[in-house]
Amino acid sequence: MLHIKIPQIEEIVEEAINRAALEKEPQVISYVEQIDTADSIAFLDRAKQISPHRLYWRSADEEFVLAGAGSAKRVYSGDDHRFNEIEAMWTTLQEKAEVYDMYGEKGTGLVAIGGFSFDSLEERAAPWEAFPDSQMTIPMYLLTNKGESSFLTTNLLIFKEDHTQQIIHQIKSDKKQLLHGKRTELNLPERINTLEVQPEEWKRSIQKATEYIKGGQMEKVVLARELRALFKEEVQLAAVIEKLSETQPNSYIFTVESGGSHFIGATPERLAKVDNQQLISTCLAGTAPRGKTDKDDKKLGQALLDDPKNRQEHDFVVQMIREAVEACCFDIEIPEKPVLYPLRNLQHLYTPVTATLEDGYTLLDVVSRLHPTPALGGMPQQKSVDYIRNNETLNRGWYAGPVGWFDGRNNGEFAVAIRSALIQKNKASLFAGCGVVEDSDPEAEYDETGVKLKPMLSVLGGY
Known part of the structure; x- marks a missing residue:
């Protein structure tokens, strides 16, 4: 469900915790805000301190970049109908998620980044043991750079046992690192x-x-x-x-x-x-x-x-x-x-x-x-x-x-x-x-x- 009027993030998290308890299943929430222009490479670099799971996409013919940190949700498929299966899981996920996005820009809100193997029937072997046949990830934090504009989407999987203030504290700490932390990956390999x-x-x-x-x-x-x-x-x-x-x-x-x-x-x-x-x-x-x-x-x-x-x-x-x-x-x-x-x-x-x-x-x-x-x-x-x-x-x-x-x-x-x-x-x-x-x-x-x-x-x- 897409919400145009945006409440405070504290309210969104608290509502999601209550909904998780009521519906007896975790809730996906997505919260979009416009931020000062941010460097996507620096974001990718700093993301290492947040999570080992990092994602990046830059278009070839327009000023459009996605940089992701962490994983709120991943969808997988490993059979002959993998594209249809991923599509079906994505549709279900969207129907259940609560999306708070007043901007409506492409590449914001619920966004999945990933890919598929060349051949679903090929036996998985070295050096690809860590990669499933298909994997699309909704990043926990997603920087979207479109022209001169930057947007930050926070995607969270909320459980009934979660505590609002603890989650809010973690979000603030992560955002500070992602947007203002020190870069550490500066050297090309030898x-x-x-x-x-x-x-x-x-x-x-x-x-x-x-x-x-x-x-x-x-x-x-x-x-x-x-x-x-x-x-x-x-x-x-x-x-x-x-x-x-x-x-x-x-x-x-x-x-x-x-x-x-x-x-x-x-x-x-x-x-x-x-x-x-x-x-x-x-x-x-x-x-x-x-x-x-x-x-x-x-x-x-x-x-x-x-x-x-x-x-x-x-x-x-x-x-x-x-x-x-x-x-x-x-x-x-x-x-x-x-x-x-x-x-x-x-x-x-x-x-x-x-x-x-x-x-x-x-x-x-x-x-x-x-x-x-x-x-x-x-x-x-x-x-x-x-x-x-x-x-x-x-x-x-x-x-x-x-x-x-x-x-x-x-x-x-x-x-x-x-x-x-x-x-x-x-x-x-x-x-x-x-x-x-x-x-x-x-x-x-x-x-x-x-x-x-x-x-x-x-x-x-x-x-």
């Missing part, structure tokens, strides 16, 4: 060792896949590889996220914590965004490096636009997205030809997709239809995912899965978790993949994944 996991076996897997494709079993499959890094000390999360934000301005920056591990990334690829029923999706497939000079850069970009292999790979994704979006949207607009999307280290073929979401559909409905796109799985979708599960040389976990957020107003955004790494104290696993078609060359694909690993490597100890 890397002492790097290990490429089975590179020759991975190249052989590329050759095997091309032969499989030539046999008519598939049109395309995406195969990823892993690189492991060891650091002198435990990685300071806020420092890494801050550097990624500086060096990858056109990417989505994210971090999700689970069981003490942090999945982080700077991905250029949006999966889907819904803002006031307006849907935006992105086709980003086909990759080339940036040039050292403007002339070289333009030459590489034009070569990418003219390359049959990359254009074919890109078109696979465009057609799949078109089919998925048509199932739940109208007023669909898709340009006929891609353009270049430049990043600091790479450039991609890019086609935007816009539409209006039909009534009764949600962001998760769109995500479930889009994931995995041919850019992350292959074509046909199910055959390629099955092939990856049985033949890839690593355990993907959340790599290449949907990561993002949604709120109680059906706004939200998910990106594809590429250009990413799993940080476990003083260790990290980095991931990168490439699209394999019948004429793919293993050495060329290996070099392409090396280029894709560079943005993350550059902040995790340098090149």
Whole structure:
């Protein structure tokens, strides 16, 4: 239930305690206030003193950032219908929660941040033991930065045994730390060792896949590889996220914590965004490096636009997205030809997709239809995912899965978790993949994944 008139937080907590006793179940309350402009990276840093569970999301195309501390509530699912199950749990949670928000800005109030693994049928194994198949978290404290405005949402799970003044004291103490505490995570990690996991076996897997494709079993499959890094000390999360934000301005920056591990990334690829029923999706497939000079850069970009292999790979994704979006949207607009999307280290073929979401559909409905796109799985979708599960040389976990957020107003955004790494104290696993078609060359694909690993490597100890 959404309340426009906002009582004092003491009244809200006391009412929730009474309601918990009366209804014999814990109560979720959400309280939104506008605050002085706050630095999201500093908030993320200071949050370590509040809770090990920290979350972060920065949009790639607008001034919009979410930073979360602690966990008021988490929802999980681990079966084939995970998107529908998460949606159902989220709907029930919203119906029972008491939300006090007089601002109505997107990304405030009840907001869930998290993600999903690439393949729900893949057996959970190293290094992903701490991550469930899906996990969406409502942070205890959520900083929402939208343009020059900052909002702080306090989400609490209230039990009948709780005491009002004790909770109020804790909130005041936590807010003081989050907004005015000292920063402690200022240093980038010092890397002492790097290990490429089975590179020759991975190249052989590329050759095997091309032969499989030539046999008519598939049109395309995406195969990823892993690189492991060891650091002198435990990685300071806020420092890494801050550097990624500086060096990858056109990417989505994210971090999700689970069981003490942090999945982080700077991905250029949006999966889907819904803002006031307006849907935006992105086709980003086909990759080339940036040039050292403007002339070289333009030459590489034009070569990418003219390359049959990359254009074919890109078109696979465009057609799949078109089919998925048509199932739940109208007023669909898709340009006929891609353009270049430049990043600091790479450039991609890019086609935007816009539409209006039909009534009764949600962001998760769109995500479930889009994931995995041919850019992350292959074509046909199910055959390629099955092939990856049985033949890839690593355990993907959340790599290449949907990561993002949604709120109680059906706004939200998910990106594809590429250009990413799993940080476990003083260790990290980095991931990168490439699209394999019948004429793919293993050495060329290996070099392409090396280029894709560079943005993350550059902040995790340098090149």
